[in-house]
Amino acid sequence: TAPVAAPAGGAQPAAEAPAAADDVVRVALLLPSTINDIAWSQSIYTSLKELQAEMGEDKLEIAYSENMFNVPDAAAAIREYAANGYDLVIAHGAQYGDSLMEIAPDFPEVSFAWGTSTRTGADQGITNIFAYEPRGDQAGYVTGVLAAKLTKAKIIGLVGPVDAGDAKLHVDGFLAGVKATDPEVKVNVSFTGSFGDTALAAEAANTHIKAGADVLTGSSQQVVGAIGVAKENGIPWIGVQADQSTAAPETVMASAIYDWKQLLKDIIAKRAAGTLGGEVLQLTYANGGIRTIYSDAAPADAVEAAKAAEAGLADGSITIVAEPR
Amino acid sequence: MDNLLNTATLIGIAHSGVRLATPYLYAAIGEMFGQRSGVLNLGVEGVMLMGAFAAYYGVFLGADPWLGVLAALLIGALMGLLMAVISVTMQAEQGISGIGLSLFGLGLSSLLLKVLVGSPISIQGFPVWQIPGLSQIPIVGPIFFDHDVLVYIAYLLVPISLFVLYRTTFGLKVRAVGQNPEAADSLGVRVNAVRYATVILGSALAGMAGASLSVGLLNIFQENMTNGLGFIAVALVYFGGWRPIGVLLGALLFSTVSAFQLWMQVLGAPIPPDLAVMLPYILTIVALAVGVKQIRQPAALTKPYERGE
Amino acid sequence: MARFLRSPRFLEIALPIAAVLAAFMIGGVLLWLLGANPFEAYWVLLGGAFGSVSALAATLTKMTPLLLVALGICISYRGGVINIGGEGQIIVGALAATAFALWLRDLPGWLLLTLTLLVGALTGAAWGAIAGVLKARLNVNEILSTVMLNAIALQLMNFLLRGPMLDPEQIAAGTNIAQSEALPRTMWLLRLAPPTLLHAGIILALVLAVLVYLLLWRTTIGYRIRTVGLNPSAARYAGMPVPFYVALSLILGGAFAGLAGAVEVAGVQHRMLEGLSGGYGFSGIVAALFGKLHPLGAIPAAFLFGGLLVGANKMQLTVQVPSALITAINGLVVMFVVASEVYVRRARRRTGREAAAASLQSDAAPVTQASTF
Amino acid sequence: MSNERRKINSLEMIKITKRFPGVLANDQVTFDVKGGEIHALLGENGAGKSTLMRQLYGLYHPDAGEIRIDGQAVTIQSPTDAIARGIGMIHQHFMLVDELTVAENVALGMPSSRGPVLDLDRVEARIQALSQAYGLHVNPKAPVWTLAVGERQRVEIIKALYRGAALLILDEPTAVLTPQEADDLFVTLKQMKEDGHALIFISHKLREVVAISDRISVLRGGRLVDTVPNQGVTRAMLARMMVGRDVLLERAHKALETGVVRLALRGVSALNVTGQAALRNVTLEVHAGEILGVAGVSGNGQRELAEVIAGLRPLAGGSVELDGRNVSAWPPGKRTDAGLAYIPEERMHDGIVQEFSVAQNLVLQDYDHPPISRGLFLNFNAIAARGRELVSAFNIRTPSIDTPTRSLSGGNIQKLILARELSRNPKVLVAAQPTRGVDIGATEYIHQRLLEQRAQGAATLLISEDLDEILALADRIAVIYEGRIMDIVPRKQATAERLGLLMAGVAEKE
Numbered sequence A: 001t002a003p004v005a006a007p008a009g010g011a012q013p014a015a016e017a018p019a020a021a022d023d024v025v026r027v028a029l030l031l032p033s034t035i036n037d038i039a040w041s042q043s044i045y046t047s048l049k050e051l052q053a054e055m056g057e058d059k060l061e062i063a064y065s066e067n068m069f070n071v072p073d074a075a076a077a078i079r080e081y082a083a084n085g086y087d088l089v090i091a092h093g094a095q096y097g098d099s100l101m102e103i104a105p106d107f108p109e110v111s112f113a114w115g116t117s118t119r120t121g122a123d124q125g126i127t128n129i130f131a132y133e134p135r136g137d138q139a140g141y142v143t144g145v146l147a148a149k150l151t152k153a154k155i156i157g158l159v160g161p162v163d164a165g166d167a168k169l170h171v172d173g174f175l176a177g178v179k180a181t182d183p184e185v186k187v188n189v190s191f192t193g194s195f196g197d198t199a200l201a202a203e204a205a206n207t208h209i210k211a212g213a214d215v216l217t218g219s220s221q222q223v224v225g226a227i228g229v230a231k232e233n234g235i236p237w238i239g240v241q242a243d244q245s246t247a248a249p250e251t252v253m254a255s256a257i258y259d260w261k262q263l264l265k266d267i268i269a270k271r272a273a274g275t276l277g278g279e280v281l282q283l284t285y286a287n288g289g290i291r292t293i294y295s296d297a298a299p300a301d302a303v304e305a306a307k308a309a310e311a312g313l314a315d316g317s318i319t320i321v322a323e324p325r
Numbered sequence B: 001m002d003n004l005l006n007t008a009t010l011i012g013i014a015h016s017g018v019r020l021a022t023p024y025l026y027a028a029i030g031e032m033f034g035q036r037s038g039v040l041n042l043g044v045e046g047v048m049l050m051g052a053f054a055a056y057y058g059v060f061l062g063a064d065p066w067l068g069v070l071a072a073l074l075i076g077a078l079m080g081l082l083m084a085v086i087s088v089t090m091q092a093e094q095g096i097s098g099i100g101l102s103l104f105g106l107g108l109s110s111l112l113l114k115v116l117v118g119s120p121i122s123i124q125g126f127p128v129w130q131i132p133g134l135s136q137i138p139i140v141g142p143i144f145f146d147h148d149v150l151v152y153i154a155y156l157l158v159p160i161s162l163f164v165l166y167r168t169t170f171g172l173k174v175r176a177v178g179q180n181p182e183a184a185d186s187l188g189v190r191v192n193a194v195r196y197a198t199v200i201l202g203s204a205l206a207g208m209a210g211a212s213l214s215v216g217l218l219n220i221f222q223e224n225m226t227n228g229l230g231f232i233a234v235a236l237v238y239f240g241g242w243r244p245i246g247v248l249l250g251a252l253l254f255s256t257v258s259a260f261q262l263w264m265q266v267l268g269a270p271i272p273p274d275l276a277v278m279l280p281y282i283l284t285i286v287a288l289a290v291g292v293k294q295i296r297q298p299a300a301l302t303k304p305y306e307r308g309e
Numbered sequence C: 001m002a003r004f005l006r007s008p009r010f011l012e013i014a015l016p017i018a019a020v021l022a023a024f025m026i027g028g029v030l031l032w033l034l035g036a037n038p039f040e041a042y043w044v045l046l047g048g049a050f051g052s053v054s055a056l057a058a059t060l061t062k063m064t065p066l067l068l069v070a071l072g073i074c075i076s077y078r079g080g081v082i083n084i085g086g087e088g089q090i091i092v093g094a095l096a097a098t099a100f101a102l103w104l105r106d107l108p109g110w111l112l113l114t115l116t117l118l119v120g121a122l123t124g125a126a127w128g129a130i131a132g133v134l135k136a137r138l139n140v141n142e143i144l145s146t147v148m149l150n151a152i153a154l155q156l157m158n159f160l161l162r163g164p165m166l167d168p169e170q171i172a173a174g175t176n177i178a179q180s181e182a183l184p185r186t187m188w189l190l191r192l193a194p195p196t197l198l199h200a201g202i203i204l205a206l207v208l209a210v211l212v213y214l215l216l217w218r219t220t221i222g223y224r225i226r227t228v229g230l231n232p233s234a235a236r237y238a239g240m241p242v243p244f245y246v247a248l249s250l251i252l253g254g255a256f257a258g259l260a261g262a263v264e265v266a267g268v269q270h271r272m273l274e275g276l277s278g279g280y281g282f283s284g285i286v287a288a289l290f291g292k293l294h295p296l297g298a299i300p301a302a303f304l305f306g307g308l309l310v311g312a313n314k315m316q317l318t319v320q321v322p323s324a325l326i327t328a329i330n331g332l333v334v335m336f337v338v339a340s341e342v343y344v345r346r347a348r349r350r351t352g353r354e355a356a357a358a359s360l361q362s363d364a365a366p367v368t369q370a371s372t373f
Numbered sequence D: 001m002s003n004e005r006r007k008i009n010s011l012e013m014i015k016i017t018k019r020f021p022g023v024l025a026n027d028q029v030t031f032d033v034k035g036g037e038i039h040a041l042l043g044e045n046g047a048g049k050s051t052l053m054r055q056l057y058g059l060y061h062p063d064a065g066e067i068r069i070d071g072q073a074v075t076i077q078s079p080t081d082a083i084a085r086g087i088g089m090i091h092q093h094f095m096l097v098d099e100l101t102v103a104e105n106v107a108l109g110m111p112s113s114r115g116p117v118l119d120l121d122r123v124e125a126r127i128q129a130l131s132q133a134y135g136l137h138v139n140p141k142a143p144v145w146t147l148a149v150g151e152r153q154r155v156e157i158i159k160a161l162y163r164g165a166a167l168l169i170l171d172e173p174t175a176v177l178t179p180q181e182a183d184d185l186f187v188t189l190k191q192m193k194e195d196g197h198a199l200i201f202i203s204h205k206l207r208e209v210v211a212i213s214d215r216i217s218v219l220r221g222g223r224l225v226d227t228v229p230n231q232g233v234t235r236a237m238l239a240r241m242m243v244g245r246d247v248l249l250e251r252a253h254k255a256l257e258t259g260v261v262r263l264a265l266r267g268v269s270a271l272n273v274t275g276q277a278a279l280r281n282v283t284l285e286v287h288a289g290e291i292l293g294v295a296g297v298s299g300n301g302q303r304e305l306a307e308v309i310a311g312l313r314p315l316a317g318g319s320v321e322l323d324g325r326n327v328s329a330w331p332p333g334k335r336t337d338a339g340l341a342y343i344p345e346e347r348m349h350d351g352i353v354q355e356f357s358v359a360q361n362l363v364l365q366d367y368d369h370p371p372i373s374r375g376l377f378l379n380f381n382a383i384a385a386r387g388r389e390l391v392s393a394f395n396i397r398t399p400s401i402d403t404p405t406r407s408l409s410g411g412n413i414q415k416l417i418l419a420r421e422l423s424r425n426p427k428v429l430v431a432a433q434p435t436r437g438v439d440i441g442a443t444e445y446i447h448q449r450l451l452e453q454r455a456q457g458a459a460t461l462l463i464s465e466d467l468d469e470i471l472a473l474a475d476r477i478a479v480i481y482e483g484r485i486m487d488i489v490p491r492k493q494a495t496a497e498r499l500g501l502l503m504a505g506v507a508e509k510e
């Protein structure tokens, strides 16, 4: 058979003509890592899948491009999706912002969204970009409270990737949460210098344990290594971003997960109502964008304290002040 | 910061160093055999990933970790066969075919993870096995005899490779083929067969290096989890002067400094973490530049062999 | 006809294509197993790389850093050193270029641009010089040092982008994404085909390819570099300072990689951010070797390889296959193409010998006119 | 492992034809050798000697023809096959792995008595036994890279004997040996012959051939010219058979007026690569119009001597003067510019870049001077012109000036180097082993050129381990031993015996 000039439709939604049926929402995702990174990229992909299950396959179409760590490649893909009739193109990384600002004006019918940011380009007259921002510090705060309650040795180990972006926000919140709960507790923080050094993350976890930590936490895809070590040493782990209990159910006490479903729903609703962009959305405990999933093994008092923190963050009675490190 | 120098910390650093060196040892000793026979395999990284996945997936499906290791060895050997066909038989430029192999292993292992497993799920790999008696020795015990079994095997590999290289007819052929393939050929040594053997053996060990991560140290598999480790292993072969002991020292130096910088961070040393992470890389270069005696590389390294007919 | 089919000239072009097809065939099986239609997928890849103006523009954009790095690799390899430090050299080049441009942001655009590119190249050169001097003076193997220097550059970037060079906007917004402030618009490289990202860097790269060719084959410096690369003891005998040229090979290799980093900053990203090096340090080696380590050969090689990368992204997007599959297929392409070269070499050796023998036997004209080497 | 030697009574090669693409290397060559015989094979460079022998050893396969051992037709697929049939070969270039010890080199590729595990003790014991039997003295534990050339030669022979060779092919075994070492080798060869071994001996040195062989075969252009018994043949006859014309074997050597001192070494000492003293307080003067020969057993500092003059090796003491100027601190290029030319001993390794074209190699010393380059840029027309000029002036046999130098024959590569160095009309010429491995036609040519150069007033330092060459060309002869100049003897007073004693380190007593 000769190669077909126009890709057939069906399972491949992306190539269809721009004029799609009205009641179908078509969403494209650009991800800096993979959909199974059990962290940043997986969290939004999972939410979108859940939303699709809720709305029905015929109402929500999904396409994604993963491992788009190279920005020009991502820019090309963003343009491509926009040109191919996607209603909403989500660039899931702050590095894509400049490209978005450049592309969005060329596709006034299409909505774009990006995170983590508060910039919608409204100041430049751009009206079709949503900016979103998960409050990683809130996730950090609640897990910090939980960790402070869990530790008996009063030492907690934190395995971070690099001290920047969402990871930094998480660390800041975590430290605040711990301090608010028990100022005596010490948090040892270490960074591996990359998002993918699984082996070094594992050794960092080992080091923390040797240095006395009896509760561990951390962020980014590399923490799977650290979780393995926690599991082997029977030390509780507290996850963020995605539900990390899939990696080791008996070890992961809780995961403060980013639940993008509501945010996605909101954007889709706004779009239906004629607002194509220009708004900043957040994932917070207040709007259900961040939730904590607790393991049954987690001690009740600790869970209670964490839940109290959740409530406090939700109603605004707790505000997080990041301290310089 | 002041407790950086107490005994417990030093033991901790040494213990971490010994353990972290494991994957480097497997991969670098394997690579050393290939290079000793004249084949530079830059594909170690990809082979490690495939080995790591194979072992992980075996255990994931419920197999014994040992079966996982076997799977890693087999997949590694298979990747080695591919490398050998391309670089020995087809005489392809070795640096570039290795980069190709790396990409292939990276892609395929990630793909398999995605298709067969989905998101990473931890498994029950080899537990830590404190060697009875030996682990009781003060200082030495906690440093050397408190690891999982794949760590011990990695260190056993050093005397074994010494023996194979210097005391067996195979080792003699390997050394000869890497230095002067023509001379070896003139004595009836099948140069390319020896190279096939070392590349396959080396890759099998690279596969095992992967297994030492996925079912030994980490108990999980993640896309690109080696993160450049394979390239460091190749560099360590150069550092070690193509000798087992040199490779051992290089791996220990590199991993101990890595462990040291982790401890510095954990104990809150006032150094930016990014700069701390640089330490092992810098020290490896410095050690080679000022401390280590330079040894010539195998004369036929990267040179395909073909009889002049 | 049969003779033509066995001629090196024909094989040189036909075999790499056959090798790519063979790699695609295996990739096709994987695609099929994943439930995609391989023919469709490859058709999309081809179209995505070369099928439209915007596709070509994307390919040319990708080709730019590949070609620049490849030019440096050509010089390094010709000088007998294996430079796998491209990644690190790109990073430091881009970092320095960014810092410089932000520092002197008020200079006139053209001047700032020129100086910025120069700074990028010089910093890359300095990074290459570390490996170069270590090799020339202390005999430290360059494979080891460049691998280590890549890791060091990466951490240097983490450090700078997280602290000293962090975008004030990021600090203000509290998001702390590790990227620098944007460069002044006045110094951005000219966009050649808006809205595509194609920028004037491609012209620079093409011009430099010709210059590198001239450098290597038409100047005494190039003659020295190649002599040192092929036979250091003959070079010493001919009075050439071998260590200097060994170091120079790495320095020039670093300069081109550093320039590639600066060009990416000035032409594409307009700021420094993580992931800027994009693996070009490695794929540039592949492009250089595809181009037979010849600066002019690197042009089509970088074009094709750039197209492969661009088309692969398009394929991921359209056919919705995991990116990992594309990585694997790229790996196969690289392996198969280098493996196929052996047949070209054999054919060349065969015809070379035939020609040599023929002219020896005729004995009529022992000396020919041709003078290019 | 069979320690017993097989017996070969006769080996015949019948109508062997071997074609390389475009080259008929052997054209229906018929050749035979018997047990207890030394059969010499002669021919110019490229005549096909090595090719013929490589087919016997299974490295190449004949396109046509037959090989018979004791009347039985055999095919020899590989060296393993050849070894199994009792054939051993000593190659033109040593086939030794420098990094391995003697015993390891000998054991390589042989089954071990302990299965996969090496048994070097046993190998060493057998080496000792062979050493004793054939006078092949060598330390089995020594790494090969520490050995002198003569010792390496012995290792090669031991390797073959260890494998039970009944027939031994020696491809130019004496090319790199000193007369003394060659004599030692001949003693061994004769002993092997007495033992019933069949020996094939390839050499360019007619004197040796006449001295030890029973029969002599001559190849020319791939064809067998003739096979003759050694009785009554003269060197001139052999030379004519090889070259197809008369060859001047002895050259008229007219005494010349010598001029000023052009090259002087004053109290020079230097270290070798291992850091040991290689030159000790060497003082020499070479005058314009003079050839000063340096004779000595290989490894007594000749290489270092040449290298300190060329500027490739630092001095540990003393000074080097060119034309009265102290150039001790000058880099090689500057010395070249000052009129020094150097023909290095390792021509393939140091003298040329194998991958470069003939034309490129011809400008290896001049590339940064006009007219070859102008400023930074090479002038291609000038390079081509220089190439064409020198190729024809020095009669370099090459298909074109663009041919990769690698594919030229050894003799032609030597001519290329000679052309490059002499074309600059050097004031001082250092020629190290200029005719090693070169056939007699080319040797004649090179000698003639060196004498021409002398006549034009060049000061030449001729380093050679070939006493015949030194006696034929030198005006004065310095003998070097363990880095010291034992004595400098005018040619008139020099005899092989006197030089031999000096070369052995025996100082003369008046």
Ligand SMILES: Nc1ncnc2c1ncn2[C@@H]1O[C@H](COP(=O)(O)OP(=O)(O)OP(=O)(O)O)[C@@H](O)[C@H]1O
Pocket (backbone or CB within 6 Å): B308, B309, D020, D021, D023, D024, D025, D043, D044, D045, D046, D047, D048, D049, D050, D051, D052, D092, D409, D410, D411, D439
């Ligand atoms: N592997 C090969 N491929 C192509 N041509 C070859 C090969 N080996 C030898 N030749 C050619 O065959 C011819 C005979 O070469 P051979 O080496 O047998 O000469 P030789 O008599 O041993 O010369 P020398 O005295 O220089 O050693 C030469 O023209 C040579 O170039």
Ligand SMILES: Nc1ncnc2c1ncn2[C@@H]1O[C@H](COP(=O)(O)OP(=O)(O)OP(=O)(O)O)[C@@H](O)[C@H]1O
Pocket (backbone or CB within 6 Å): C233, D098, D099, D100, D145, D273, D274
């Ligand atoms: N196989 C070896 N193992 C260990 N050391 C060696 C080996 N070969 C050489 N060496 C060391 O290196 C030194 C230089 O050796 P060699 O003469 O081969 O150098 P080279 O660079 O080839 O010099 P040249 O150009 O003069 O031949 C030796 O004297 C010895 O000290």
Ligand SMILES: [Mg+2]
Pocket (backbone or CB within 6 Å): D049, D050, D051, D092, D171
């Ligand atoms: Mg020969």
Ligand SMILES: [Mg+2]
Pocket (backbone or CB within 6 Å): none
């Ligand atoms: Mg040497």
